[in-house]
Amino acid sequence: MGNKGIKGRDVLVWQEPLHDSLPGNMQLILKSPEIRTKKILIPQNATYHRALQLTSQDQHASFGPLGYLYDFKVKDDIRKDAFVLTNSDQIEALTYLVESLPDVTFRVAALTEMSASLLSMVRYPNVVLYQNISQERIQELLKISSIYLDINHYAEVQGIVRKAFEHQQVILAFSHTVHDRTYLAQANIFEQGKEADLVARIKEIYQSVDRYKEAVAQQISQSSSIDPAEFKAYLLEGIGGQVE
Incomplete structure (x- = not known):
């Protein structure tokens, strides 16, 4: 011009x-x-x-x-609820995490029907599965969950990582499953085989409200918000x- x-x-x-x-x-x-x-x-x-x-x-x-x-949502309370949205039954270290953190409720959702292997996870009392989940229920899980686990293999579903970020969930992942590093603090990305370190990090985050808020602030700080x-x-x- x-x-x-x-x-x-x-x-x-x-x-x-x-x-x-x-x-x-x-x-x-x-x-x-x-x-x-x-x-x-x-x-x-x-x-x-x-x-x-x-x-x-x-x-x-x-x-x-x-x-x-960012359109940050107010987080009313902190709950020991971890959310995973997936279109695959390949969820890294899910069984290990569920068994290692019996006081954390793992809410695993899919837009479609789930495979038999994933459905078998209902044998654990701290696992809740959502097949053919609606958009309204996804919004509900974003509101009530305090941690998002970016540990499903293959494609990210519906930009869920950013949505979890804007709902001020602490996002954790493995280096080979993470879908968008923009919204994760480096301290919350773990190498393959380091699931014990991820468990330790979740326990650390849930030690107190202050620890949880520190973790949220850390990922917001590195996001250029x-x-x-x-x-x-x-x-x-x-x-x-x-x-x-």
Whole structure:
């Protein structure tokens, strides 16, 4: 549009990782002062700092942080309920977790009918299964559960990890089952075969309300979450406006 003589101040919002070099569109912005795009805003904290590492000091003014806005739900109470939503009966270490944590209720749900092997888990008193689960019941389980276990193999179901994050559940996973690391604290991702460490982490989280809140705060902190006022300030600065 600048080439057509239309004046303005544009912003590039960059939401992909940066590796060993800047992409071509960023390089063009930095090398071409005549074009309309004057600011590159980067929501993810680590990516923003990587951009600064890849550029010279005099180019840093072209970049700005932004962050993400999340629709966090109020968590009324903390319950020893762990939720899993799956379309597979391949749920890593489920039997071990159930047997190791008898005081935790494991609520396992599927959008379809379950296999015989998964249905056999009802032999444990602390397992509740939900076949052909409705969207209303999924919302209910998101509200009542305090932990989400991202331990099912194959595809993530309906963006459930972000939904659990916004419901302020503590999310735990194995490194080979995790579907979206954006919403997990690194301390809550365990290597394959380290199910005992995952059990220990769950016990630690449930030691007190403060421990639980610390775990939630830790995963929110690493997610580049930001409050609306800060988001507005960063965005207005990027487009050359002023905060009202």
